[in-house]
Amino acid sequence: MRIQDARAVVTGGASGLGNAVARHIVSCGGRVTLLDVQEGPGLEAARELGANAGFVRCDVSSENEVNAAMQAAAERMGGLNLLVNCAGVIGAGRMLGRSGPMAGDFFAKVVQINLIGTFLCDKAAAAIMQQNTPTADGERGVLIHTASIAAFEGQIGQAAYSATKAGLVGMTLPIARELAQFGIRCVSIAPGIFRTPMVASMPPEVQESLARQIPFPARLGEPEEFARLVAAVFEIPMINGTTIRLDGAIRMQPR
Numbered sequence: 001m002r003i004q005d006a007r008a009v010v011t012g013g014a015s016g017l018g019n020a021v022a023r024h025i026v027s028c029g030g031r032v033t034l035l036d037v038q039e040g041p042g043l044e045a046a047r048e049l050g051a052n053a054g055f056v057r058c059d060v061s062s063e064n065e066v067n068a069a070m071q072a073a074a075e076r077m078g079g080l081n082l083l084v085n086c087a088g089v090i091g092a093g094r095m096l097g098r099s100g101p102m103a104g105d106f107f108a109k110v111v112q113i114n115l116i117g118t119f120l121c122d123k124a125a126a127a128i129m130q131q132n133t134p135t136a137d138g139e140r141g142v143l144i145h146t147a148s149i150a151a152f153e154g155q156i157g158q159a160a161y162s163a164t165k166a167g168l169v170g171m172t173l174p175i176a177r178e179l180a181q182f183g184i185r186c187v188s189i190a191p192g193i194f195r196t197p198m199v200a201s202m203p204p205e206v207q208e209s210l211a212r213q214i215p216f217p218a219r220l221g222e223p224e225e226f227a228r229l230v231a232a233v234f235e236i237p238m239i240n241g242t243t244i245r246l247d248g249a250i251r252m253q254p255r
């Protein structure tokens with residue numbers, strides 16, 4: 001499948017990595033629908049992208065909202081063959097924080113958005129994709145998860161976040177195996193440290209410390225680089241059931 005033929009839903013598309021993915025797909029001639037909880041920035045992002053982009057307000061942690069948004073997106077794009085899950089929250093916090101042990105509800109909320117939200121979007125998209133007419137290669141669609149290198153070497157304060165990202169890595173292969181019969185692939189990308197509003201929300205000394213730990217290129221990743229990998233995954237059928245690190249060889253230290 002060529003990226004200009006993408007009919008893509010991008011969650012978290014109002015900001016950061018998701019927004020860069022949407023821009024890249026539209027610049028290549030594809031169509032996108034942004035799903036996000038941020039209505040103003042989402043509408044503005046879609047307006048900037050022009051006629052090949054639209055926005056649907058959707059909280060990915062709500063099954064009903066996801067089902068309705070996925071259906072609406074497929075209808076307005078005239079199909080759906082790519083889902084890029086970028087919606088996520090940073091969920092930082094120590095198990096034994098300054099103000100006491102982390103509340104179980106806080107941990108659960110991070111899981112509900114980052115992990116269960118991705119699963120809800122995956123299955124709603126796959127249910128639509130399985131009806132697609134297959135390409136000559138037998139392909140019907142691609143599901144992409146945005147994991148993180150915190151799935152593998154989470155830092156202090158990332159117990160909740162790392163658990164969700166490791167969950168995304170873990171479900172990639174069983175989903176790819178199950179959906180192989182429909183020609184639907186599932187791939188996770190584990191970014192290192194990228195220049196987005198999420199990273200900008202970290203204290204400057206944390207950002208500097210992380211950038212110093214990247215062997216090469218010794219800088220934060222650009223969201224456009226993430227978007228180009230998404231396009232490559234979409235276009236290369238052999239990439240399936242795996243997690244690709246995109247991280248300049250960083251291996252994060254405990255803090």
Ligand SMILES: NC(=O)c1ccc[n+]([C@@H]2O[C@H](COP(=O)([O-])OP(=O)(O)OC[C@H]3O[C@@H](n4cnc5c(N)ncnc54)[C@H](O)[C@@H]3O)[C@@H](O)[C@H]2O)c1
Pocket residue numbers: 011012013014015016017018035036037038058059060061085086087088089090113117146147148149190191192193194195196197198199
């Ligand atoms: N920036 C990085 O360095 C980095 C590294 C590794 C992984 N990631 C992952 O990449 C993804 C995108 O991160 P980003 O850096 O672009 O962050 P970001 O904060 O710029 O964008 C995240 C978007 O998700 C949306 N969102 C949050 N909760 C939502 C919900 N319940 N329903 C729908 N939308 C929701 C936000 O409104 C926002 O627009 C996240 O999953 C993040 O964990 C980012």
